[in-house]
Amino acid sequence: MIAVENLHRHFGGFRAVDGASLKIATGSITGLIGPNGAGKTTLFNVIAGRLKPTSGRVMMAGEDITGLAPHELFHKGLLRTFQIAHEFGSMTVRENLMMVPARQSGETLWNAWFRRKAVAAEERRLRDKADEVLEFLTISHLADEKAANISGGQKKLLELGRTMMVDARIVFLDEVGAGVNRTLLNTIGDAIVRLNQERGYTFCVIEHDMDFIARLCNPVICMAEGKVLAEGTVEDVKNDERVIEAYLGTGLKNKVVGHA
Amino acid sequence: MDILNALVAFLNFVFVPGLAYGAQLALGALGVTLIYGILRFSNFAHGDTMAFGTMVTILVTWALQSAGIGAGPLPTALIALPFGIAATAALVLGTDRAVYRFYRKQKAAPTILVIVSLGVMFVMNGIVRFIIGVEEISFADGERFLVTAGEFRAMTGLQEGLAIRTTQAITVVTAIVVMVALFWFLNRTRTGKSMRAFSDNEDLALLSGINPERVVAVTWILAAALATTAGVLYGLDKSFKAFTFFQLLLPIFAAAIVGGLGSPIGAIAGGFVVAFSEVTVTYAWKKVLTYLVPADWAPDGLVQLMSTDYKFAVSFAILILVLLFMPTGLFKGKSV
Amino acid sequence: MAEPFLIGEGMTGGYGAADILHGCTLAVEKGQIAVIVGPNGAGKSTAMKAVFGMLRLRAGHVRLEGEDITALSPQARVAKGMAFVPQTHNIFTSMTVEENLEMGAFLRRDDIRGTMEQVYELFPILKDKRRQAAGELSGGQRQQVAVGRALMTQPKVLMLDEPTAGVSPIVMDELFDRIIEVARTGISILMVEQNARQALMIADRGYVLVQGANRFTDTGAALMADPEVRRSFLGG
Amino acid sequence: MNRTLLLFAFVAVLFLGTGMLQSWNSALGILNMALISAIMALGVNMQWGYAGLFNVGVMGFVALGGLAVVLTSAPPVPGAFAAGGWGVLGALVLGAATIAAAIQVWRRLPKGAVRTLALLAVLVVGFFAFRTVFDPAVAAIEAINPALFGNIGGLGLPVLLAWPAGGLLAAAAAWAIGKTALGLRSDYLAIATLGIAEIIIAVMKNEDWLARGVKNMISLPRPVPYEVDLQRSAAFVDWAQTWGFDPMTASAIVVKLCYAGLFGLVLVAIVALTELALNSPWGRMMRAIRDNEVAAEAMGKNVTRRHLQIFVLGAAVIGIAGAMMTTLDSQLTPGTYQPLRFTFLIWVMVIVGGSGSNWGAVLGGFLIWWLWVMVEPIGLTLIGTVTAGMADGSWLKTHLQDSAAHMRLLTMGLILLLVLRFSPRGLIPGR
Amino acid sequence: EDVKIGIILGFTGPLESITPSMAAGAELAINEVNAAGTLLDGSKVTAVRGDSTCVDAAAATAAAERLVTSDKVVAIFGADCSGVTGAILQAVSRPNGIVQISPSSTSPALSTVEDDGLFFRTAPSDARQGEVIAEVLKDRAISSVAITFTNNDYGKGLAEAIQTAFEAAGGKVTISAAHEDGKADYSAEVAALAAAGGEVLVVAGYVDQGGKGVIQAAVDTGAFSTFLLPDGMYGESLVQAIGSAIDGSFGTMPGTYSDGAAKIVEMAKAAGFDGTSTYVGESYDAASLMLLAMQAAGSSASADFKGKIEEVANAPGEKIYPGDLAKAIELIKAGTDIDYVGATNVELIGPGESAGSFREYTIKDGQFVTDRFR
Numbered sequence A: 001m002i003a004v005e006n007l008h009r010h011f012g013g014f015r016a017v018d019g020a021s022l023k024i025a026t027g028s029i030t031g032l033i034g035p036n037g038a039g040k041t042t043l044f045n046v047i048a049g050r051l052k053p054t055s056g057r058v059m060m061a062g063e064d065i066t067g068l069a070p071h072e073l074f075h076k077g078l079l080r081t082f083q084i085a086h087e088f089g090s091m092t093v094r095e096n097l098m099m100v101p102a103r104q105s106g107e108t109l110w111n112a113w114f115r116r117k118a119v120a121a122e123e124r125r126l127r128d129k130a131d132e133v134l135e136f137l138t139i140s141h142l143a144d145e146k147a148a149n150i151s152g153g154q155k156k157l158l159e160l161g162r163t164m165m166v167d168a169r170i171v172f173l174d175e176v177g178a179g180v181n182r183t184l185l186n187t188i189g190d191a192i193v194r195l196n197q198e199r200g201y202t203f204c205v206i207e208h209d210m211d212f213i214a215r216l217c218n219p220v221i222c223m224a225e226g227k228v229l230a231e232g233t234v235e236d237v238k239n240d241e242r243v244i245e246a247y248l249g250t251g252l253k254n255k256v257v258g259h260a
Numbered sequence B: 001m002d003i004l005n006a007l008v009a010f011l012n013f014v015f016v017p018g019l020a021y022g023a024q025l026a027l028g029a030l031g032v033t034l035i036y037g038i039l040r041f042s043n044f045a046h047g048d049t050m051a052f053g054t055m056v057t058i059l060v061t062w063a064l065q066s067a068g069i070g071a072g073p074l075p076t077a078l079i080a081l082p083f084g085i086a087a088t089a090a091l092v093l094g095t096d097r098a099v100y101r102f103y104r105k106q107k108a109a110p111t112i113l114v115i116v117s118l119g120v121m122f123v124m125n126g127i128v129r130f131i132i133g134v135e136e137i138s139f140a141d142g143e144r145f146l147v148t149a150g151e152f153r154a155m156t157g158l159q160e161g162l163a164i165r166t167t168q169a170i171t172v173v174t175a176i177v178v179m180v181a182l183f184w185f186l187n188r189t190r191t192g193k194s195m196r197a198f199s200d201n202e203d204l205a206l207l208s209g210i211n212p213e214r215v216v217a218v219t220w221i222l223a224a225a226l227a228t229t230a231g232v233l234y235g236l237d238k239s240f241k242a243f244t245f246f247q248l249l250l251p252i253f254a255a256a257i258v259g260g261l262g263s264p265i266g267a268i269a270g271g272f273v274v275a276f277s278e279v280t281v282t283y284a285w286k287k288v289l290t291y292l293v294p295a296d297w298a299p300d301g302l303v304q305l306m307s308t309d310y311k312f313a314v315s316f317a318i319l320i321l322v323l324l325f326m327p328t329g330l331f332k333g334k335s336v
Numbered sequence C: 001m002a003e004p005f006l007i008g009e010g011m012t013g014g015y016g017a018a019d020i021l022h023g024c025t026l027a028v029e030k031g032q033i034a035v036i037v038g039p040n041g042a043g044k045s046t047a048m049k050a051v052f053g054m055l056r057l058r059a060g061h062v063r064l065e066g067e068d069i070t071a072l073s074p075q076a077r078v079a080k081g082m083a084f085v086p087q088t089h090n091i092f093t094s095m096t097v098e099e100n101l102e103m104g105a106f107l108r109r110d111d112i113r114g115t116m117e118q119v120y121e122l123f124p125i126l127k128d129k130r131r132q133a134a135g136e137l138s139g140g141q142r143q144q145v146a147v148g149r150a151l152m153t154q155p156k157v158l159m160l161d162e163p164t165a166g167v168s169p170i171v172m173d174e175l176f177d178r179i180i181e182v183a184r185t186g187i188s189i190l191m192v193e194q195n196a197r198q199a200l201m202i203a204d205r206g207y208v209l210v211q212g213a214n215r216f217t218d219t220g221a222a223l224m225a226d227p228e229v230r231r232s233f234l235g236g
Numbered sequence D: 001m002n003r004t005l006l007l008f009a010f011v012a013v014l015f016l017g018t019g020m021l022q023s024w025n026s027a028l029g030i031l032n033m034a035l036i037s038a039i040m041a042l043g044v045n046m047q048w049g050y051a052g053l054f055n056v057g058v059m060g061f062v063a064l065g066g067l068a069v070v071l072t073s074a075p076p077v078p079g080a081f082a083a084g085g086w087g088v089l090g091a092l093v094l095g096a097a098t099i100a101a102a103i104q105v106w107r108r109l110p111k112g113a114v115r116t117l118a119l120l121a122v123l124v125v126g127f128f129a130f131r132t133v134f135d136p137a138v139a140a141i142e143a144i145n146p147a148l149f150g151n152i153g154g155l156g157l158p159v160l161l162a163w164p165a166g167g168l169l170a171a172a173a174a175w176a177i178g179k180t181a182l183g184l185r186s187d188y189l190a191i192a193t194l195g196i197a198e199i200i201i202a203v204m205k206n207e208d209w210l211a212r213g214v215k216n217m218i219s220l221p222r223p224v225p226y227e228v229d230l231q232r233s234a235a236f237v238d239w240a241q242t243w244g245f246d247p248m249t250a251s252a253i254v255v256k257l258c259y260a261g262l263f264g265l266v267l268v269a270i271v272a273l274t275e276l277a278l279n280s281p282w283g284r285m286m287r288a289i290r291d292n293e294v295a296a297e298a299m300g301k302n303v304t305r306r307h308l309q310i311f312v313l314g315a316a317v318i319g320i321a322g323a324m325m326t327t328l329d330s331q332l333t334p335g336t337y338q339p340l341r342f343t344f345l346i347w348v349m350v351i352v353g354g355s356g357s358n359w360g361a362v363l364g365g366f367l368i369w370w371l372w373v374m375v376e377p378i379g380l381t382l383i384g385t386v387t388a389g390m391a392d393g394s395w396l397k398t399h400l401q402d403s404a405a406h407m408r409l410l411t412m413g414l415i416l417l418l419v420l421r422f423s424p425r426g427l428i429p430g431r
Numbered sequence E: 001e002d003v004k005i006g007i008i009l010g011f012t013g014p015l016e017s018i019t020p021s022m023a024a025g026a027e028l029a030i031n032e033v034n035a036a037g038t039l040l041d042g043s044k045v046t047a048v049r050g051d052s053t054c055v056d057a058a059a060a061t062a063a064a065e066r067l068v069t070s071d072k073v074v075a076i077f078g079a080d081c082s083g084v085t086g087a088i089l090q091a092v093s094r095p096n097g098i099v100q101i102s103p104s105s106t107s108p109a110l111s112t113v114e115d116d117g118l119f120f121r122t123a124p125s126d127a128r129q130g131e132v133i134a135e136v137l138k139d140r141a142i143s144s145v146a147i148t149f150t151n152n153d154y155g156k157g158l159a160e161a162i163q164t165a166f167e168a169a170g171g172k173v174t175i176s177a178a179h180e181d182g183k184a185d186y187s188a189e190v191a192a193l194a195a196a197g198g199e200v201l202v203v204a205g206y207v208d209q210g211g212k213g214v215i216q217a218a219v220d221t222g223a224f225s226t227f228l229l230p231d232g233m234y235g236e237s238l239v240q241a242i243g244s245a246i247d248g249s250f251g252t253m254p255g256t257y258s259d260g261a262a263k264i265v266e267m268a269k270a271a272g273f274d275g276t277s278t279y280v281g282e283s284y285d286a287a288s289l290m291l292l293a294m295q296a297a298g299s300s301a302s303a304d305f306k307g308k309i310e311e312v313a314n315a316p317g318e319k320i321y322p323g324d325l326a327k328a329i330e331l332i333k334a335g336t337d338i339d340y341v342g343a344t345n346v347e348l349i350g351p352g353e354s355a356g357s358f359r360e361y362t363i364k365d366g367q368f369v370t371d372r373f374r
């Protein structure tokens, strides 16, 4: 689905992404892990058109999509979430979802002025869809709350919810799990699997929770210092010396404190 | 061919005036940029703050003059300046108490504060006119020139003269010194850093034990000092008139913005960009060229890119060009 | 039982008209670690803010070393030796990493270089990036800056709202290790965590908050062992 | 909603009060400008309130609207077009072509010294070509009786046509500006638009062939009858007298009412359209873009395109208002376009009204305009009261009385601060 | 009867520094008449001020509207800037049939404006002054000048008139460049003017505005040492500000053979304001004409006295100077024809225009020394 070829992205002299090459197979749930600052988010940003690459190419289903604008990529079915939540703060949670679908007829002024009926019908459909998604994310009660006023974790859920409003071909999830309750995260994991299996979405997931990665992802790619460090099944990667040294570590040294 | 005369003509009509005007704008822009950098809004009342500070300074200057106190070759107003600064600081602190603090607590959007400052501008505007009136006032005394055009001609035997006014020299030096001091203060001192922290993330600043009221007070006092100094130096060089000080606001903002809001170096650079783009683009090169080329090549026309009618248009066009290539100004300014 | 070192007792309040917290109580003993877990939107962050005085309480008290500090401003609490890392907006994005750390030590008058070295030791990446604007860092690096800033305060109580969100496993382990060490020096730690199992493992005390009220309160180990808690709040 | 109604009722009382205490003529005069101001405020609110575009070049679009009135409906100047019309048009086409060519060079050629040189060459050649065609044409036009004409003249069309023309002219300018400058943000966009407005005014002041520059165009046609004509019409005088009106006053009032009707129609139409738009998915998309451009873009919204659209629409609305204002004044005087009055005052209306809300903009337009006019007598009264108790001829009293005129802005400032104090997000806050 | 006159000037805005004196000039005439107490059999005249803001046509018309319809003024004195003057004329004076006299709007366009015989002005025509200045230059054997003008209808009109007349007389204008009033800096303008060169710099501006700034910068840089100062540039404040450096400069201003101009300066001094400030004489004259015309018509209704204004202003008749208003009223009452000369030698020609004769002066040792009259 996506092929990244020798991609570079530099900030001044600093090479955040430094010649990364990787492939995301159609229909897979690919995990992307790596230490903080490995360049994962930067890679996402380049693929999703947010940042221009310094050099290298990004292909999507055989088509060169390097340097396309985010909204163009969206129309090609490429969706992403943000690591630091980007909600529309002054809009309600429901509106945050309803605005997502592309080519809404009511988004042209002509229809907004002169085809009120058709627009209203479409709005009802969108609304139902949004409520469905909210239900799933367990935040129905917040539908009419301003997005600025919801909790940190709820914002991450909203981020995820937006990708569920449309039919995507590939979804990039940047740490949707950080700050989300683990029980709920399991449900989200199930949903990802379901979307993947039933609707054929391809996923690329950045996550630091190895349990979550292990449950969902195959293959897993580990990045470090802007390059691909290791690639393979979860087991392969987990047991890779370099990955352990750079990323996983060997657990707590102090174990548990005394008082208990 | 007469390179020296050409050079002097250029210095006298372009470089020196541009430099001095640029420094005047820069001093004003430093105040604007400071308020923007710390309190995060464009303070429209800055021009009238300058007018107020200058007015107080003038009143004190008059008192000093009538008491026979002077500063020798330097303008008496320089002795009066601290009084002006003190009074202005009191005024802006009072304004902050009475007006701005409320909106800060409300976490009002910057545009609201801009409009509020417009209201403050109107009020200050009225106060200044009430107290000192609308007439033009010259309050410069002491030596007006370091060197006059005539003296220069006599000294060098050149055809062209070069005039440098005392106030021009003082302004340029002050602007540079203040810029360096402000940069040092904001980036190196504890108070300065706490001010930047406050502007970056007010809640977190609170969690670090920074006292917001103190930060705000220091900011306003500095802004008052900058405004008064800028106003007095400008007034000494040209003259004081309430309306002109209000009109100064526009080029000052242009300077602060093109330099990059929140950046002291940017304010200086912006001041010079604005000043020199006003002076150079409409400059008629005839005189300089006449000196440079053989007599029969001397140009008939003015050799002027644009007539001075378009002075402001051209200088704004240059600003826009700069911004198109550097969308947050020359020195990566902030934007809210 | 003697009065805990820090206690927010029966806290009730919210952002606007509606209450988020309903008589919620959180406490931590000297030199101990207390961990708060709960579903999203339970009011964990709100409770932390309430303890730190960033929220007006309609009922309840906050006491530090037996002294009632309910009415104190956040700044004054910092002066009393409390430090807090909020969940979001927890760094100065336009300032360098080093300046962020310096701001953490704003109220300290002694030499801060030692503490800064310790922070750099804990988060080596920050040392490389110390001249860089914190806003340009990656998500996990920002989180490290935020924790580092609080550590710079050398507080008596350290309050952390999801300090490990977005940090890599190796750094998370380091961080928990460090938190244990810090606690051993007599500093009390109150933290919210979604990496709940790791957190409860090191916790002396655990709180499960649901809808602004205490649902379960016990030792960390006991909560871990409770199947109901595991299923509903710790992801099985 | 209740609050909105109450506020509008309050403003209505202000106008009625003015009518009863001062004169209906005054009240209607203020109302007419208030209607125009409200439309301008609506335009600014579209750009700022819907999309967060900090346009401080309002004045420029107002002026362009005014220019459109001259170009469409001023009487033609005999011989002017023949003298240089084609030359000017040709030169303008040449100028546009130069810019287009320059853009192509910039886009097509690879980065490097060659590109810079080519660009410079195109610009320099284009500039001189432009001047060679332009200058003689302009000289020819300006030579035609410069004390009275010297301009290319208008088309002599009905002045009502000039309103949409004003909108179109402003929209065209906004399109060009938007294409270049909308990449800028917040105050940087502000200074750019401010600069562009100053450039527009500079052109209007100095290009005499266009609309006589600072020598002003006066006696522009109007869409309503002249008062003097009414006063001379026997039918009207009879009509007025049967109702017991003084024909003089009646004529002035009738004319003002005609204007008010026209302006009111335009206002209602614009409010209706903007309200429909704002409360549709289109409005939601706009709010999303205003809230967070990055996210909106990632959700497939073409932010650049939308910004351009709203910028052009807002400018068109402002341009229409500008044309209406010039029609009301029946003169175009470029020297009177000052940022304080035509940009910042409009901004005050938007912010005090409540940004993002159409009704807020309308209310702000009415209220602030009323204040802008009435602060003068209010200020004078204030001074009168203050000085009433003082001894005649005392120094302070004379000083205060001499400065009374400055109470105008001071009062304005005080009231502005008070209003914003009690409704810090504007009187009718938007979403 | 209480006769109210509306004084509409730009008390705030770009011309705010010269308007107080203009208003005082008008009020000087009004006070003089009131002191006599004989106008229209003992009517009292009161002045009601309104702010034209100089630049905001809408605010100006609103103020005028208020004065006319609410305060019931019988005539409008003003406005100052041509733009607002025209707006008030069209929107208020004509519809209400009110006489309007402007002391300072000199735009040629106002000559041909539709005015129903209601509009007059006492400021002299730009075209006439242009000719006078060309003559002065020629007489002083000056062959090349640079011109700078304030960028409004007055400045531009005057500059064009001077250029036309001077070039017709064989002189050379090296450059004619605009300057904007109230700006912070005039280096660019002076640089261009200096580069163009010329024996004399003609400054068609305002003394309290950009004109002074340009002169100051030109003197400081040594670009020019002699200036030609048209009417807008006449004023003590220029000498005070610039000092001996402009000794030898010369100028023209509306002036009479008599000492009307000197008289008004004296009277102003006694009343406590600066009589040499721009347009004070014109203001005094405009107000006087209004009042004397009322007396001549025996009515304060505009419809009645609008026809009398020219009659009062022009010869034949007994000449009336500043300070003579009481006498003038008596003369009119006695049926004697008067010729109001006033401070600026008012002579109305064509449709309410002032013909104006001019005084040529040179600045010597900081004094304005009259050379001759033209």
Ligand SMILES: Nc1ncnc2c1ncn2[C@@H]1O[C@H](COP(=O)(O)OP(=O)(O)OP(=O)(O)O)[C@@H](O)[C@H]1O
Pocket (backbone or CB within 6 Å): A011, A014, A015, A016, A034, A035, A036, A037, A038, A039, A040, A041, A042, A043, A083, C129, C136, C137, C138, C139, C140, C141, C166
């Ligand atoms: N705008 C920028 N300017 C300079 N450096 C940057 C910028 N953005 C990112 N970086 C640097 O690039 C590196 C990669 O950042 P990135 O956000 O891609 O990391 P990441 O792999 O997503 O890490 P994390 O797991 O912490 O989210 C980091 O070291 C960061 O400091």
Ligand SMILES: Nc1ncnc2c1ncn2[C@@H]1O[C@H](COP(=O)(O)OP(=O)(O)OP(=O)(O)O)[C@@H](O)[C@H]1O
Pocket (backbone or CB within 6 Å): A142, A145, A148, A149, A150, A151, A152, A153, A154, A155, A179, A181, C015, C016, C020, C038, C039, C040, C041, C042, C043, C044, C045, C046, C047, C087
């Ligand atoms: N600024 C605010 N204004 C109004 N309501 C708010 C605000 N912040 C949070 N809330 C509401 O308060 C409730 C509790 O929020 P809080 O942030 O305390 O949750 P939390 O337990 O920290 O959740 P998370 O694990 O997602 O961070 C949420 O339902 C949220 O909608």
Ligand SMILES: [Mg+2]
Pocket (backbone or CB within 6 Å): A040, A041, A042, A083, A174, C138, C139, C140
């Ligand atoms: Mg990341």
Ligand SMILES: [Mg+2]
Pocket (backbone or CB within 6 Å): A151, A152, A153, C044, C045, C046, C087, C161
């Ligand atoms: Mg939280």
